[in-house]
Amino acid sequence: MKKLFLCLTTLLCSSASFVQAYDRITGSEFASRSEVIAQNGMAATSQPLATQVALDILKAGGNAVDAAIAANAVLGLVEPTGNGIGGDLFAIIWDAKTQKLYGLNASGRSPQSLSLDYLKSQGDKIPAYGPLPVSVPGAVDGWFEMHQKFGKLPMANLLQPTIDYARNGFPVSELIAYYLDRSISARAKYPGFKEVYMPNGRMPLKGEIFRNSALANTLEKIANEGRDAFYKGDIAREIDRYMKANGGFLSYQDLADHRSDWIEPVSSNYRGYDVWELPPNGQGIAALHILNLMEGFDVKAMGFGSVDYIHAFVEAKKIAFADRAKFYADPDFSDIPVAKIISKNYADQQRPSINMAKAAKRDHAGPVDGDTIYMTTADKAGNMVSLIQSNFRGMGSGMTPEKLGFVLQNRGELFNFIDGHPNQYAPAKRPFHTIIPAFVTKDGKPWLSFGVMGGATQPQMHAQIVMNLVDFGMNLQEAGDAPRILHTGSSQPTGEIMLDGGFVSLESGTGQAVRRELAKRGHVLRDSLGAFGGYQAILRDLESGVYYGASETRKDGQAAGY
Structure with missing residues (x-):
């Protein structure tokens, strides 16, 4: 009888596994918790460490744009499975002063030296990984465009929390540990990937402290030298060197020519x-x-x-x-x-x-x-930022300049080879974006x-x-x-x-x-x-x-x- 009861219990529980294990006093039965309610400022991101940094920036006198930049920088470190400075960015910003919405397209273009004929000679579509799908990373330029137009606090203040976490380490969250482990098979063969993300010969586990000193150095250079450090300075030169050494086409000139569009x-x-x-x-x-x-x-x-x-x-x-x-x-x-x-x-x-x-x-x-991060911030003055950032396909192309500490995106995979199609591959062109x-x-x-x-x-x-x-x-x-x-x-x-x-x-x-x-x-x-x-x-x-x-x-x- 006891065995029969256990079997029936197991059957009933498994067939209703989606049901919450508790009854909510208020709200729909599928709701996980109440809304968060506040007057002075709000941040919602995919990682608690990033959310807390956004609130710190708001409390220090920054506005919603400052908080968004700071939180996005943290996410690139703690959630590299979805985003980072090797990827692109889009944002919609409500400016309380002008009572108007502004849109920012900070997506990058394909390499100028990579032709459609060459890509066709390599296969019937652009591959998901390796050097061929890499396009110009637009995120950093997006940060500086947002900051120049709306920001209050110095950019160095906004990037410092991420620099500190990258140097001193942070505990890896459960879901990110899972996605990091899943990223190995497609990307471990590409130069620099293991050195940056698998320093102990494996991906970090849930709760393990992970450091990325190379990324800390890169962000520090950006904080001190500005946007051009990434697109016209040492970082651009290192990306150029790395890509040339590993069969890639993305060049210094591609980075130097990049621009975001309002x-x-x-x-x-x-x-x-x-x-x-x-x-x-x-x-x-x-x-x-x-x-x-x-x-x-x-x-x-x-x-x-x-x-x-x-x-x-x-x-x-x-x-x-x-x-x-x-x-x-x-x-x-x-x-x-x-x-x-x-x-x-x-x-x-x-x-x-x-x-x-x-x-x-x-x-x-x-x-x-493809994994991505979405985050949003709001401040006491009524400014609100809707921001999304991604490498595409989780950790992107796998191409990882070891000295810089981040993976380059693989957005170029989304071009096609269809003659006459608007999204057919061409040099210096932005791909269809998700x-x-x-x-x-x-x-x-x-x-x-x-x-x-x-x-x-x-x-x-x-x-x-x-x-x-x-x-x-x-x-x-x-x-x-x-x-x-x-x-x-x-x-x-x-x-x-x-x-x-x-x-x-x-x-x-x-x-x-x-x-x-x-x-x-x-x-x-x-x-x-x-x-x-x-x-x-x-x-x-x-x-x-x-x-x-x-x-x-x-x-x-x-x-x-x-």
Whole structure:
């Protein structure tokens, strides 16, 4: 009898493994905790050490931009599996003084000396690792652009906490230890990688103190000598030397010629809320496209987690991503019809093609793989920063200049070889980019700074977060904790429109009856553990100015204020 009871208990527990092990007094049953609420400042990042540095900067008299730069620098050290100064950066900034949003595209371009013909001679696509996918790192220039336009404290003050952590060491968090270990197989063969990240012949373990003195020296040089130390000084020369010695094409001249661009964010109104994204070469407008399509449905009446809601969302995503595959690229090289893609009229024309009884067999199989960090900060004056930064594919290319202490990104992998396609590879061109920050205003006032990490996951989750808040009335933490929907394709070639319908992955919390009905409508369901992204957000109360913060429970993040 006892054995039977144990078997039944095990069966019941395993079948309901998604259920919280406790009952919440307030909030939805899937919420992991309450929102963080504070008046004077707020930071939400994917690592508690970075969040605390951001708050220290705010308390020392810095503003939201200062705090964002300081926290991003820390993240490059403590979360090298997602970002670092070898990667790119995008930001949307609300400036309280001018009462305006500003967009920054700090993504880098391909090497000027690397030709399409040479790449084609090496294979049928750009490889994920090694020297060929490396493009100019834009993050450091992005920091200095933000600082010059909006910063208050000296840059040296902002980088010093990371320099100290890099020299003295920091304890590696659980999730980062896991991703570090997974990074070995693809990257250990590239020069400098083991020397920087595996000094003891292995990756650091959870809780182990890790130091990166080379990165400390690099950041100290940047702090003392400024932006040009990275793009025109010793750091640029060392990157040039390293790449030439190891079959690479990224050169000193590529770095010296780099520039970031201040750009106008674009928006679409969703049920009274203006949702803001950056135009391509990023994929942010796909989130606006999805929301425009979904606005034509009574999403609230459908109900969160219902068959109709999930089905309509997946079908809207397929339509938006087909356009993503066709058009998104560097706007300096092609005329992208952004205004049309994010227009209500365009969505109205496309929406009738959604068959609520049957899944469509159109799908773009864009890249899902790739880790990133998203973070957001806010200060007492009302300034807010939405910032995203990444190496692509976690730790990037594997190419690691040992003397500098960081990995170079592999964003160039996202170019394609399709003749006439806007995202076809060309020298000195920005690739299609997956990382996207987001912002929401209400009646011209700042309401929400948010983002979700993770490749092609991002626009899908941006749309879901907005609907969770606006349609389903969730609070900021609930909106991030709620079970997510992810639609992916069956293969990876950027720019290719697939005709197989792809796969739908649903987080635990979605019942079997819903899953069965989706399968009846033609959706192919597949588990996709760990692919649902990572979320941070700060919401400002439109009346009181009080900040609400939320952070991802699927990762190591923390939201905190004072």
